[in-house]
Amino acid sequence: MDVTLLGTGAGIPQADRAQASILLHDEDLLLIDCGAGALFRLGELGLSPLEIETVLLTHLHLDHVSDLLPLAKARYLLGEPWLKVFGPAGTDQLVRSLHSLYPYLQSIKLEVTEIGAGCRFEICGLDVRTVSAVHSVPALCYRIEGSSTVACSGDTEPSAGVSELAAGSDLLVHECSFPDGFDVTNHTTPTPLGRIVRDVGEIVLTHFYPHCRGLEDEMARTVEGISGIRTRAGRDLMGLKMSG
Numbered sequence: 691m692d693v694t695l696l697g698t699g700a701g702i703p704q705a706d707r708a709q710a711s712i713l714l715h716d717e718d719l720l721l722i723d724c725g726a727g728a729l730f731r732l733g734e735l736g737l738s739p740l741e742i743e744t745v746l747l748t749h750l751h752l753d754h755v756s757d758l759l760p761l762a763k764a765r766y767l768l769g770e771p772w773l774k775v776f777g778p779a780g781t782d783q784l785v786r787s788l789h790s791l792y793p794y795l796q797s798i799k800l801e802v803t804e805i806g807a808g809c810r811f812e813i814c815g816l817d818v819r820t821v822s823a824v825h826s827v828p829a830l831c832y833r834i835e836g837s838s839t840v841a842c843s844g845d846t847e848p849s850a851g852v853s854e855l856a857a858g859s860d861l862l863v864h865e866c867s868f869p870d871g872f873d874v875t876n877h878t879t880p881t882p883l884g885r886i887v888r889d890v891g892e893i894v895l896t897h898f899y900p901h902c903r904g905l906e907d908e909m910a911r912t913v914e915g916i917s918g919i920r921t922r923a924g925r926d927l928m929g930l931k932m933s934g
């Protein structure tokens with residue numbers, strides 16, 4: 691399985707970080723979150739929106755969904771007016787509300803499936819398991835198993851549930867919104883993450899706010915130093931190839 695980080699930023703813009711989006715490439719392509727800039731990054735990779743048929747959302751904050759309708763519209767313009775969207779409770783209402791604002795796009799078929807915490811289902815030939823994130827709105831963390839296993843935290847505080855879900859995976863893509871020293875809720879800083887994560891092959895940090903600027907590698911070293919697990923700071927278009 692190949693993983694490409696399309697967007698490693700968050701709600702406040704930075705020149706080189708699009709908002710949250712991760713592309714998984716196993717037998718099919720699966721997009722996890724679709725924040726602003728994800729569509730542009732797909733273009734940079736030379737991928738057509740037609741190749742993205744399914745989007746899996748961790749939650750509905752704007753920095754994770756802004757490019758969702760633009761992706762559906764790009765597919766419509768290219769002759770495939772449909773998109774499958776999986777996400778937590780509220781996804782159907784969000785997608786239908788957005789869609790209703792654009793009468794000229796009503797021929798687009800947006801097929802929404804809502805999923806809960808503690809679920810197990812198949813998507814794009816991948817086995818997906820969920821737990822609740824610890825965030826300000828309903829949010830899910832995913833463990834996705836195909837030829838290798840990737841766990842994606844979405845937005846969350848460091849959580850025993852997320853750590854358990856990720857255990858045994860080859861790669862954990864975990865948010866790390868702020869450096870140590872920030873007293874944050876709903877998000878993660880390096881030291882508490884290093885203390886709680888265990889038994890994963892590698893950690894890649896993402897979802898950086900501008901407060902992290904220039905500190906990203908140090909944040910990764912902190913997580914690695916405490917957890918003993920190889921940790922890198924994510925950047926847009928970083929490709930992570932996994933054997934298997």
Ligand SMILES: [Zn+2]
Nearest residue numbers: 700751753845
């Ligand atoms: Zn976010």
Ligand SMILES: [Zn+2]
Nearest residue numbers: 749751825845
């Ligand atoms: Zn969020």
